[in-house]
Amino acid sequence: xxxxxxxxxxxxxxxxxxxxxxxxxxxxxxxxxxxxxxxxxxxxxxxxxxxxxxxxxxxxxxxxxxxxxxxxxxxxxxxxxxxxxxxxxxxxxxxxxxxxxxxxxxxxxxxxxxxxxxxxxxxxxxxxxxxxxxxxxxxxxxxxxxxxxxxxxxxxxxxxxxxxxxxxxxxxxxxxxxxxxxxxxxxxxxxxxxxxxxxxxxxxxxxxxxxxxxxxxxxxxxxxxxxxxxxxxxxxxxxxxxxxxxxxxxxxxxxxxxxxxxxxxxxxxxxxxxxxxxxxxxxxxxxxxxxxxxxxxxxxxxxxxxxxxxxxxxxxxxxxxxxxxxxxxxxxxxxxxxxxxxxxxxxxxxxxxxxxxxxxx
Amino acid sequence: xxxxxxxxxxxxxxxxxxxxxxxxxxxxxxxxxxxxxxxxxxxxxxxxxxxxxxxxxxxxxxxxxxxxxxxxxxxxxxxxxxxxxxxxxxxxxxxxxxxxxxxxxxxxxxxxxxxxxxxxxxxxxxxxxxxxxxxxxxxxxxxxxxxxxxxxxxxxxxxxxxxxxxxxxxxxxxxxxxxxxxxxxxxxxxxxxxxxxxxxxxxxxxxxxxxxxxxxxxxxxxxxxxxxxxxxxxxxxx
Numbered sequence: 001x002x003x004x005x006x007x008x009x010x011x012x013x014x015x016x017x018x019x020x021x022x023x024x025x026x027x028x029x030x031x032x033x034x035x036x037x038x039x040x041x042x043x044x045x046x047x048x049x050x051x052x053x054x055x056x057x058x059x060x061x062x063x064x065x066x067x068x069x070x071x072x073x074x075x076x077x078x079x080x081x082x083x084x085x086x087x088x089x090x091x092x093x094x095x096x097x098x099x100x101x102x103x104x105x106x107x108x109x110x111x112x113x114x115x116x117x118x119x120x121x122x123x124x125x126x127x128x129x130x131x132x133x134x135x136x137x138x139x140x141x142x143x144x145x146x147x148x149x150x151x152x153x154x155x156x157x158x159x160x161x162x163x164x165x166x167x168x169x170x171x172x173x174x175x176x177x178x179x180x181x182x183x184x185x186x187x188x189x190x191x192x193x194x195x196x197x198x199x200x201x202x203x204x205x206x207x208x209x210x211x212x213x214x215x216x217x218x219x220x221x222x223x224x225x226x227x228x229x230x231x232x233x234x235x236x237x238x239x240x241x242x243x244x245x246x247x248x249x250x251x252x253x254x255x256x257x258x259x260x261x262x263x264x265x266x267x268x269x270x271x272x273x274x275x276x277x278x279x280x281x282x283x284x285x286x287x288x289x290x291x292x293x294x295x296x297x298x299x300x301x302x303x304x305x306x307x308x309x310x311x312x313x314x315x316x317x318x319x320x321x322x323x324x325x326x327x328x329x330x331x332x333x334x335x336x337x338x339x340x341x342x343x344x345x346x347x348x349x350x351x352x353x354x355x356x357x358x359x360x361x
Numbered sequence: 362x363x364x365x366x367x368x369x370x371x372x373x374x375x376x377x378x379x380x381x382x383x384x385x386x387x388x389x390x391x392x393x394x395x396x397x398x399x400x401x402x403x404x405x406x407x408x409x410x411x412x413x414x415x416x417x418x419x420x421x422x423x424x425x426x427x428x429x430x431x432x433x434x435x436x437x438x439x440x441x442x443x444x445x446x447x448x449x450x451x452x453x454x455x456x457x458x459x460x461x462x463x464x465x466x467x468x469x470x471x472x473x474x475x476x477x478x479x480x481x482x483x484x485x486x487x488x489x490x491x492x493x494x495x496x497x498x499x500x501x502x503x504x505x506x507x508x509x510x511x512x513x514x515x516x517x518x519x520x521x522x523x524x525x526x527x528x529x530x531x532x533x534x535x536x537x538x539x540x541x542x543x544x545x546x547x548x549x550x551x552x553x554x555x556x557x558x559x560x561x562x563x564x565x566x567x568x569x570x571x572x573x574x575x576x577x578x579x580x581x582x583x584x585x586x587x588x589x590x591x592x593x594x595x596x597x598x599x
């Protein structure tokens with residue numbers, strides 16, 4: 001442990017004299033999350049709902065303007081012609097919550113509904129049909145979640161405690177961007193730092209001592225991991241207080257997921273730099289190991305093959321864990337956390353073997 | 362004693378050592394003189410465990426080099442300094458000392474820097490150090506600890522003549538305190554301080570003897586001419 005903490009201490013001392021890197025690791029994610037939050041708020045505010053309200057619920061849906069229609073066929077035509085952003089038909093009759101089959105829900109919203117179904121099996125809810133243009137799946141998803149949460153609040157069908165954990169597209173995107181940035185920046189910083197150890201022969205010099213190859217790897221995890229802890233806490237506090245994303249169901253667990261994912265990025269950085277010949281090559285690996293993860297992490301809603309590919313992207317597990325935490329589903333994140341830990345161990349074992357190239361005994 | 366028997370090393374198709382045999386005596390200063398690319402860094406890497414030979418045996422005091430325990434007996438000063446540029450000189454020293462499990466007091470650190478003439482630059486970032494200053498720092502890091510075999514690859518490059526002399530005096534003191542020093546050098550003038558000289562070319566030992574005997578055998582007046590004569594002779598044979 002003494003060797004690992006000596007290496008970690010050295011890394012922190014090096015970073016202390018490199019204020020720009022520290023700023024990059026902490027300020028850059030905050031800056032980009034803020035931009036994206038503003039971008040989403042600007043784009044996704046004030047959509048137009050075409051409404052056929054036979055039940056006279058007199059709904060008040062967040063961020064929207066309502067245009068009333070007499071019949072659902074007229075509304076269908078206007079949705080088709082994109083005269084309104086989304087259509088909403090509320091029938092006179094109530095239906096049992098168990099009969100809701102076509103609620104236009106994504107996987108996570110279905111889970112919320114499922115919880116209600118278990119808790120209130122006899123509940124009757126308004127019979128609602130949502131008509132989507134299909135023009136922009138992300139936008140549709142956002143509007144649907146706004147409508148659902150407004151209906152839930154307005155009709156008072158479920159106690160308020162449960163409702164606030166419905167989540168929207170913005171929250172999902174911010175989670176994704178947050179995890180992606182934590183990974184990208186840690187990967188880049190560690191990847192280049194570890195490569196420089198080889199280029200400057202400090203790795204060789206460190207290994208010319210009676211220390212285990214593994215000590216270097218876990219010393220790096222400890223050093224950069226300490227920075228990841230600070231980074232995660234600051235970003236989390238910022239997201240909750242400044243961006244007012246009040247969806248963190250379990251803050252310590254959410255911070256833990258961030259830290260674990262940063263550790264994964266540190267392992268990935270060491271792994272790639274152990275195989276790269278230059279800093280330039282570390283950069284060349286970015287499209288393969290980083291950008292591909294973003295593409296497969298759930299940001300693009302494509303078919304089944306995409307679903308399978310997304311399971312191969314570590315970013316999926318981190319984002320999935322955060323989204324589950326938004327839904328207050330703390331127990332379900334166990335698998336995601338386990339996958340991330342296993343990936344860290346696997347990468348570290350391979351990197352440690354690769355270090356044999358520097359010291360063979 | 363360091364004993365090398367039938368050492369074979371290849372990099373791809375290129376043969377570096379083909380059945381190399383060599384003994385290096387303990388408690389002496391042995392100088393290795395070799396043209397660039399003749400295998401001297403590979404030889405040191407094989408003896409210090411950084412590289413495993415394709416075949417052959419390397420033993421230090423009859424112990425085979427098969428684990429990192431070797432670094433309890435061996436300390437190395439690489440040709441490239443291997444220093445952390447964004448750390449101060451003092452923090453570099455403290456870091457490498459902690460890897461050797463040595464705890465240094467501030468007074469000890471200050472004395473080490475003073476002995477080598479870096480006492481005013483102790484807290485300076487190594488990035489701001491000149492080549493010679495980095496070499497001095499690299500040397501004091503190598504001399505940390507109680508290892509009895511010291512491998513020094515071009516230890517005095519870029520160091521001013523006054524400190525060069527001091528450093529060689531230090532090397533002799535270390536030898537007298539039962540340490541073994543293996544030093545590679547291009548500076549013929551420095552080779553005169555060595556108890557034994559090995560001249561290596563294309564992975565072969567051309568001669569291993571004292572300076573006086575080498576001059577005698579090659580019938581030359583200085584080492585430089587002896588080296589040129591031996592290398593030319595070896596090339597003509599090939």
